[in-house]
Amino acid sequence: MNTRSHRSSLIHPVIRQAFEIKKTALPWNRAISAGICLGLPSLIGLLLGRFDYGLLAGTGGFTYLYAFNEPYVLRARKLFFTMLGLGFSVFCGSLLSPYPVLSAVVLGLIGALATFMFGALKFKGPAALFFVLSFALASGMPHGPSEALTRGMLVILGGALAWLIAMAGWLTNPYGPEIQTLRALYRNLAELLNAAGTEKYTKARHETLISMVEAETAFAGQGSSWREPGLVDRLLRLFRQAHVIYQTTDTWNRRRKEPLPAALGQAVNSASAALRSRGKLQVEALRELEDDPQLQDILQPVKELSSIVQQDSKEAWQGGRLTGTPAKSIFLGAFDKNSLVFLLSLRFGIILTIAALAAHAFNLNRSYWVPLSCASVMLGSTVIATFHRAIQRSIGTIIGILAASAILWAQPEGFVISVAIMLFTFFAELLIVRNYAIAILFVTPNALLMAEASSHIHNVAYFAGTRIVDVITGSVIGLIGVLLLGRRSASSRIPYLMGRTIRSQSQMAAMLFTEQPATYRAEDSREQRYMKTNLTNLTTVYATALGEIPRSEAELQRLLPVVWALDQFAYLLNSYARTPNRPELPDPELARLLLSFEKTAQSAEQQRSMVLPEVPELALAPKVRQELISLQAALEKSLAAEAVSSE
Known part of the structure; x- marks a missing residue:
């Protein structure tokens, strides 16, 4: 009885967490842009009389889903190579479609390579998922080898459109991501000052350090700019000043172990808001502290913030630029037998290959949905996250497949399909931050529309049942593989x-x-x-x-x-x-x-x-x-x- 109670207490919270609705702000701009990136190419194709080409180019729109709040210089490079990677995946999937065993091996290699690169570079996002999806969709299309190059180029064109949309913010606010990173850093720095001399200091110190590392990554390699050079120098000075305040606060906490005046934290916190409007810091309350000799070391760098925020010097800063770690060094460091990035990539590739081979061995109709579901489940970074994904994908997919089957059964025209793709993508991106299971309700019919729009579905029950079996099979393979190969690997x-x-x-x-x-x-x-x-x-x-x-x-x-x-x-x-x-x-x-x-x-x-x-x-x-x-x-x-x- 006690054992049963213990198991129940372990399983029930895990299942409950899988359907927990997170209280996160909805990304409206991102959702709208993603819908345009995936749906607009199909509308262009419809207008040009090649709707099938437009749908395929929409696959390149997945490029946008890899854009996050990184500096535009980094975003441009990342999305460019993502675009090429998606095109290469479609090319390989089409070229190898007549050879299922070789196709399964190459699919595993692509999944492992994408997982390794995104893990080594610490990029956020869906990692290998859409590379696997692109390869899988192409492998199920007819006339594969003869159309391989054309399909790859169409995906790259769709990716180029997504690249332009993702980079549009550079025209109006080229340093928005860097400013946002600095604002978060100064908020954490204010918490650090408020936590000095208390039990909360250790945690606040670590959170500030994480913000410092993120800011350093954002500014690494930031060269001079022909657009607002004074702003670039000011942001670099603010980053350096944050480092000075961090060090002086840490020295105070070690020597004195006493709380600091609240006015210091308030002044630093006001810098976060001032970064957006170049306003003034709340330094009035600091005048009362000027006569205290023990506070001078930490008071001076805080007061210097005001002049840095408001300065608009055209002179190049002589403090030196931050240098990032070369990509070669990063990849060599991650390619280590003890590197979890390498081991997870290897595991991902092996399980993905097994799923593709299993789907072929059992002669499943449109078998590419099995490895695709397997890849989606394995995106969970932990065993619990993988279990969550398996539950969420299975339940969300069943409902999503029924919705997509009903739409395809009605054999809608091209315009309706394009609008449906836009809407499904919009709601998927909008809700995925709240709960993955809810987002899957829109992801699944979206993928099915893109893959099966040219099919004529007459037997809805058979079509839906086959897809559900494929998804559940892939989810189970992914979950079992993670449990067997990674249960105690960390x-x-x-x-x-x-x-x-x-x-x-x-x-x-x-x-x-x-x-x-x-x-x-x-x-x-x-x-x-x-x-x-x-x-x-x-x-x-x-x-x-x-x-x-x-x-x-x-x-x-x-x-x-x-x-x-x-x-x-x-x-x-x-x-x-x-x-x-x-x-x-x-x-x-x-x-x-x-x-x-x-x-x-x-x-x-x-x-x-x-x-x-x-x-x-x-x-x-x-x-x-x-x-x-x-x-x-x-x-x-x-x-x-x-x-x-x-x-």
């Missing part, structure tokens, strides 16, 4: 990756604080790439472990402060990498520092308490000492909590 790696991350930070510190050639660029070094790769692996593994079945909530919670501490340490070392005149530590002091790193790594990797050597004073790099002590304290607290729970 949580078991956390201690090992903690140790590996600490050792890579040790190597980074050794490089930073020893003499290097004058031309040496620490921010592009092998040590920094190695440290970033290991930290990315660790944070990805931890996030994935949160969704494993079963999982130990207590164990993951006790490890969270250690992950946060490693994240903070990496940010500090990256800051030193961009510092031109770094200190050189004496050899004896550096040796003691590296010994402390190694013992800490052993303790984390083996998950047992050790007598850690004292961290040297590091008078030339005191922040490194403080961060290492904080890391050791978080680790010791975590191990102590484990010892208590095991008693």
Whole structure:
């Protein structure tokens, strides 16, 4: 009875969460634009007398679904390659349609490659889903090889239209994404100032750090611009100033451990609103703090915000541009046997190939719906998310298929189909942020209309039943594959990756604080790439472990402060990498520092308490000492909590 009750308490919340309606703002602009991108090509094709070509070009409209709030420079590159990838997928699907076994293998390769690239680059969005959809739709069309090149070019044309629509905002607000990122950063920075000296500081510090990293990514590689050069320089100055305020707040919290005056947080928070209108900061209340000598270090950078927000200098900023990590280094770092990005990509490709082969082996009608459903289910980043997707897709698809069957049975004209595609896409994009199951009610009939619009459906019951069987089969294959290949792939790696991350930070510190050639660029070094790769692996593994079945909530919670501490340490070392005149530590002091790193790594990797050597004073790099002590304290607290729970 107790076992049954335990299972019920585990399953019921998981199912309930699958149909939970999230309280998220509806993306009206995105939904409207997506509907236009997918439906407009078919209307153009109808006007030109080739409705079938217009429907195929609409497949390129999926390009728009990969556009998010990234800088337009990055968005342009990402959508361009997405457009080419969709065209290539349709080309391959058409070319290989007569060879089902080879087609299944290539489909798995395309899915794995797209998953790997989006995971390595940390791009948001549907990842491999629409590449798989494009390949699958093309593989089910007649006259495949002879039409392969034409179909691929049509998809690229539709993708070009989506690219133009996604980039339209650049004409009126070219730096809107960067401004939005900075506004979020300053809101978090205000919370950090308000949380100083309280128990909320650790969490606020980590959230601010995440915003700092996102802002750094947004500004990486940002060169001079012929459009509003003063604005670009101002935004870069604001990012640098946020870093200064972050560091001074952290120093205050370490030394004083006392709350800061509320006026400081209010002034920084007002910078978020001022970024949009170039208004003034609320600095009046700061005048009362000018006589307090203990607040001068943190008061001055906050007061400097006002002049930075309002300045409109045409002079180029001499503070230097932020450099991003080269794509080659990112991919090499992700292509590692311990990289979860690589393992998830490999798993995705294998299961997708199995689903396609299974559909062919059972001679299922229009068998491409099986791997497509499998890919959709596997988009869940965790086992729980995959289970949610399986439930949501199965139930949402049944209703969606019935709706699409009714529309196709009526054999509508081209104009009606185009409008239906626009409406289905609009509602799918509008509601997917609330609940995936509701969105699937519109995604499924949309995909069916695009694939089957030229078919004449006479037996609605047979058509609907076949599609439902395909979708359920693909969902089950995807769920079983994830359970078999990824049930415990994340949580078991956390201690090992903690140790590996600490050792890579040790190597980074050794490089930073020893003499290097004058031309040496620490921010592009092998040590920094190695440290970033290991930290990315660790944070990805931890996030994935949160969704494993079963999982130990207590164990993951006790490890969270250690992950946060490693994240903070990496940010500090990256800051030193961009510092031109770094200190050189004496050899004896550096040796003691590296010994402390190694013992800490052993303790984390083996998950047992050790007598850690004292961290040297590091008078030339005191922040490194403080961060290492904080890391050791978080680790010791975590191990102590484990010892208590095991008693």
